[in-house]
Amino acid sequence: MTGSTIQGQQAASVADGHRLLDGIAARLRAEGDVSRQVVNLVPSENRLSPLASLPLRYDFYNRYFFNARLAEEEWNFRGGQGVGDVEVTVGIPTLARLAGGALVNVRPVSGMSAMFLVLMTCGGEPGDTVVSIDPAAGGHYATTSVIRRLGRRPVTVGQCGGTVDDERLRAVLREHRPALVYLDLQNSLAEIDVAGIVRTVREVSPHTRVHADVSHTLGLVLGGVHRNPLDVGADTMGGSTHKTFPGPQKGVLFTRDPELADLIARTQFETISSHHFAETLSLCLAAAEFELFGAGYAAQVVENARVLGAELLTVGFEVVVGTDDITDCHQVWVDTGPELDPMRFAAGLASAGVRVNVIPDLPGFDGRPALRLGSAELTFEGARAESMSELVQVFDLVRRGRVDEAGARRVALRENLGEPYFLRREQLDGHER
CATH class of the missing domain: 3.40.640.10 (Type I PLP-dependent aspartate aminotransferase-like (Major domain))
Known part of the structure; x- marks a missing residue:
């Protein structure tokens, strides 16, 4: 094999590597854009300001x-x-x-x-x-x-x-x-x-x-x-x-x-x-x-979780009532029952831009998977009680197979969030926009 052949192969390998890495970078940017637009209800996650x-x-x-x-x-x-x-x-x-x-x-x-x-x-x-x-x-x-x-x-x-x-x-x-x-x-x-x-x-x-x-x-x-x-x-x-x-x-x-x-x-x-x-x-x-916003945020997290649980109950979801007010924290548990496979339902919600947590080991479920929802991240971004009411309609639409309509309501929900519990980018004196 001649030196020019080896050099040509090396150049091709480098070019392939560039294309691979460029593709990965593009995917990361695209997924980052998607993540900023979804509604995340995973109770073990939150968003950085x-x-x-x-x-x-x-x-x-x-x-x-x-x-x-x-x-x-x-x-x-x-x-x-x-x-x-x-x-x-x-x-x-x-x-x-x-x-x-x-x-x-x-x-x-x-x-x-x-x-x-x-x-x-x-x-x-x-x-x-x-x-x-x-x-x-x-x-x-x-x-x-x-x-x-x-x-x-x-x-x-x-x-x-x-x-x-x-x-x-x-x-x-x-x-x-x-x-x-x-x-x-x-x-x-x-x-x-x-x-x-x-x-x-x-x-x-x-x-x-x-x-x-x-x-x-x-x-x-x-x-x-x-x-x-x-x-x-x-x-x-x-x-x-x-x-x-x-x-x-x-x-x-x-x-x-x-x-x-x-x-x-x-x-x-x-x-x-x-x-x-x-x-x-x-x-x-x-x-x-948090020292500036934390007290209001924490109270709203619990209020939003209670509204989410109560209104899911109203539209027919089997919500676990864990306290007098359904929940005393950020978590809401939903038993999807035999008619609605939880993983398939979660996939439908994801298609509509709502991410939920499906886990198999919640107390009282005997190993059956259920939805463990959390109100913290959406609250941090500015959700109040009316946002949770809108979110319940997204759940109901997905349950009825109207995923595109659910996605449109999710977009509207995000556009109408209240003030977040952190400093907005424009409040940071123009730094790192």
Whole structure:
């Protein structure tokens, strides 16, 4: 094979590679445009504001930041030197205020990362017991496996309507004297009664610590709609920052115990290297905006979920009534029944520009898939009660096979949203339009 032939093949290969990458770039841009126009009702997701998304576009994404004291002699890594104060003097103090004077750790890179850190810090020694919520009752699917993989013994308790089975909890506390009770309620329509759990733990096993994983409801807690677990005696709380809290995909932990905060920090130092600096800056900006808009947003999230559930019931959908007001959080559950396949219905909704969550493990469904809807993201973008009423009509049209008409109503819904719970691009002094 001649040199010119090899060069020709290489040139053709490069050209093919360019075409492939150009095609992928075009797809990404197109899907980005689509995502800005859909209605997303997945309760474990949210949207970043224009301000909070800024750090993800810059060089900070590639840099480490360790100098939490902003001390001149501690700039071992200088990539964050120009903006590290945003984390230290803006983000962390804001999160601390939102959590009622808590000590804050922003090093976890996700909700699962925060879970690992809490279990390693507060879960005792190998062989010790850690109590969590039974997945069949709404607990997180992975918690018991993680506990076991860390060498601890997992034991679960049930719950109903946010109230943990107290008799079972007392029996477990007496028998095992666990190091930690990890409240990992992810599938629930009711606010978990942390205060009642803490009272039982303090009475029966005073040395046992209590952690509230509020991944799904962090925005409702920091927005003042749900009770702050730290106010009712939990030792720690935290979780992911991208569900009802409208931040990046990251994690955060809070405590009011200085010794626990120090223990978490020392454990984290050996288990989390990069805390994903750009995402942390994004979290800091999201927190600063949340301090301005969060109380109104959180209240509207719950109101919108209740309107969505009530009006879906009105038009004949089988909505799970989990509380006196259907739901006390952002989640709404819909049983599509034998006449309407949930995956096929979800596909129809997607064709109309509405994205929903189909999952098989909601409490009470015996493994049957159902719709788990969430009001957080659409509320963040400006939805009020009338938007949810319009959304129900979209559901009804899709159910009747009128997908094109449903899509047109979805477009109109988005065009008539109210003021969002964040700063609009035009309010950011002309930056990054």
